[in-house]
Amino acid sequence: MTGWIQHSRLNNKFILLRDKTGHVQLIADRIDEDAFKPLKNANLESSICIEGTVIPRPEGQANSKIATGLIEVQVDSVKVVNPARSNLPFYIKPFNQANEALRLKYRYLDLRHIWMQNNLKMRSDITLKMRNFLADNGFTEVETPSLFRRTPGGAREFIVPTHVEGQFYSLVQSPQQFKQLLMAGGLGKYFQIARCYRDEGSRPDRQPEFTQVDIELAFSNCERIQTLIEELLRSCWPDSRAIPSEPFPRLTYQDCMEKYGTDKPDLRFDNQIQHVSPSIMALGFEKSQFAEEISKSSGRAIEKLVKNQFPGVIVSYFEKTIENTVICSASKFLPADARLSGDLGVITVSEDKNASLSALGKVRQIMSENYLVTKENDLKFCWVVDFPLFLPKENGQSGLQSAHHPFTRPHDEDIDLLETEPEKIRGQHYDLVLNGQEIGGGSIRIHESHVQKLVLEEILKEDTTELDHMIEALNSGCPPHGGIALGLDRLVAIICKARSIRDVIAFPKTTGGKDLMSGSPAEIKKEDKDFYHIK
């Protein structure tokens, strides 16, 4: 038996041995002093190997609550195979965890925690089940390159200099182009559990490299892809009963915004936005939804938080009296006959409908994260569909940009609007949302080269030379196709009930992109700089 010394009481030759599955008590009172000596001198966390006999614990010491609670091991021989130094930066305890920076710097110690072992095991199990499910359904896993070239639009991509001055690879932000090229290549059904890269700076709970479950298939449609993903999730979920057996609800983007003020609605709560009048909306909650009574000051705090993010919107906390009268600092705006549902909540007043909706979406999110009671295994999936294909450019620039990416196919009914009113077109895009978090997104792609050219050149005003190979590929008899990508880190984190995706990644980087363990990123040698023409 091998493991680490978790705890010891040397006076009575008691050792608590830990391995990746749990703990066991060792009693070493029958081996002689010389044989015991190395163990006596070994620090906690030393790696040891013992032989012994499993015996029942003495009467009164049994603990039926833990797996090894009824037994202990009478040690016959022991070897300290690799001693640990004294004063490790932290020890492996169920409580009193070290702060995250220390955990990341000494990740090899942190990984010894049983919950970290379980998270990694769970991740491995889930991906293997996914692979087997997809293979059983006729999919081929194909590895696509990560050293690629710049993709117009989208996230900032890391660059990789080559020894030829001025020539750079870019690290792929997703296998999007490759999977479509595989469809042109006749692959039919593709998947990959793919590493992707985005240089998004310091966004919380994002990593510069992340993993997505990437799927594409020819001759399919939105409905069939959504059903496939529902079955995929059922096949890999540790407790498949937790997932509803009926199809996940499909909500239109428009509906989501009107009812929940977000395209990632948390459906564990019914609470929908109430449209009191064109400029007044409300979001109410029942007192029974709260874990404990919410104070007026919490209400005011939410009011203030949201107000700051939506400066043009009047946000006001309301509460109902026993007589059902609404008490609200902005009550002068409320019509006399306004009937707000919910015991308490927030009203917004604004001429800007979208701002009001987003503000109340934010209130819903804050409430669900901080105050509302959720059932532990409550999984509320939904598909959000019918997104607009294009959105106005950000930062006040004129023109349109893709809501998702330039390869998304317009709704069949809307395709005629391409040359006239592109801003009205709905895309054949679908997002998968679980408990208010986006865990995947996909679309049917444009397969006609002339449509793709029109979108890129006429609407998005992109230089298509960087995408010539895509247009050429569509123009060589590429079958119609579509697909999806699921965010594996997020999905596994939800399944493991982890607080952060960093708890389901073996060696994550900090929010700032640093590997605290190895000290990466780091300086490089001058000769490497010279080789890659870095000044």
Add this chain to the structure above:
Amino acid sequence: MTGWIQHSRLNNKFILLRDKTGHVQLIADRIDEDAFKPLKNANLESSICIEGTVIPRPEGQANSKIATGLIEVQVDSVKVVNPARSNLPFYIKPFNQANEALRLKYRYLDLRHIWMQNNLKMRSDITLKMRNFLADNGFTEVETPSLFRRTPGGAREFIVPTHVEGQFYSLVQSPQQFKQLLMAGGLGKYFQIARCYRDEGSRPDRQPEFTQVDIELAFSNCERIQTLIEELLRSCWPDSRAIPSEPFPRLTYQDCMEKYGTDKPDLRFDNQIQHVSPSIMALGFEKSQFAEEISKSSGRAIEKLVKNQFPGVIVSYFEKTIENTVICSASKFLPADARLSGDLGVITVSEDKNASLSALGKVRQIMSENYLVTKENDLKFCWVVDFPLFLPKENGQSGLQSAHHPFTRPHDEDIDLLETEPEKIRGQHYDLVLNGQEIGGGSIRIHESHVQKLVLEEILKEDTTELDHMIEALNSGCPPHGGIALGLDRLVAIICKARSIRDVIAFPKTTGGKDLMSGSPAEIKKEDKDFYHIK
């Protein structure tokens, strides 16, 4: 039924439809002219969708040699779902393949070849079988980062600039450090099918990014790891009967060099190097080993080729007469009583034993690749063991370098030589060789921090600050461990009988590291250069 128009004879409404599994004949003589028109106008390689009835071929037209040779499809309706342009750069034919540059530029067309579809499918099947085998044996697949920091020694690593001036990631050349850190982290049994990166310039049949099957276990030994890999290969080989059921032979490095002149011996041929005298060696072949009679000029050509690579070695072709007399231009060096085995071959004369051995190793390789008959499914695996741990530095520098990497553990018997005669130490390293190609390599690693420090600081003279985290990890009760990495691209290429690893990679780069399809690497925008502080 969906597929591509492979061939058509429009006068008699005959279409050959291709999908990823093969071909089928379509007869469209029962649909009316209007319905047939789109098909008539469609170019070859257009993507079509048909409905029809499977019927037997007319008498005399059956072809029992192909899977669909007994039937054809009577077309009821047809839709051209995406037409191909005319004059595609090449068409999908079993023979007359386009040159590789064209195949790579239009990879999406090239992938439509059935053998490419089969290669990708085979790769997907093999990796899934490997994953299932390893999971069944208690291994956890862990994804480790590719954005890392410079590793001292080893291959040239790509660098990835960050937005902080002077700070760079390096792309991992292998997960070596991470897998050892996972062992320190108590994972026990790790694997990963891992993307790795090396900037090795223009080496034929190498790729800047490649895939390895990466494995590491705690508390193991060479023998157990070798057995595990033998079982792994049997579990994933398409025809497991092709692999011997008994353990693969273990050859020492010393033996390999003396007998085969290489540490990657091709054991499909017995032919061993004959040590005639300390300065004369020979390698002979039987005439029966050749596919066709080998001419004297071929012999001279080999002689010349090898001579050029080993300038200090006299290389001379020999042939035996019917009377068993050796005819050889260097026969004056041969002792009168020399009995060379083989009907013909090469002798070398040199005071430099190693140069002679390597020259004859090269002769063996040229012969096996070009002249000798091999049985199609002959798989000759072997393990090469007992490599020297250190080698003299290259380029005439004084001092030692690691034969493989600095984490390899010395043989237990040799460990005392570390401080006295390190050049004599054998490492616990093992290479897996198949038919003369190295398909994997691994070792037991150093688990004691003081030994690792000694190797790095005293013998290799490396700056250990870049490896502090490794030494710290060993010093925190890291269990003994070892592992291996198999080259997946090469392994799959051998299984698929592909001419190059590029034929088992969906989107490979050229020898010069270029993606001819997308034109990567490419120039980047000035704003990206500025962001990453590139001049």
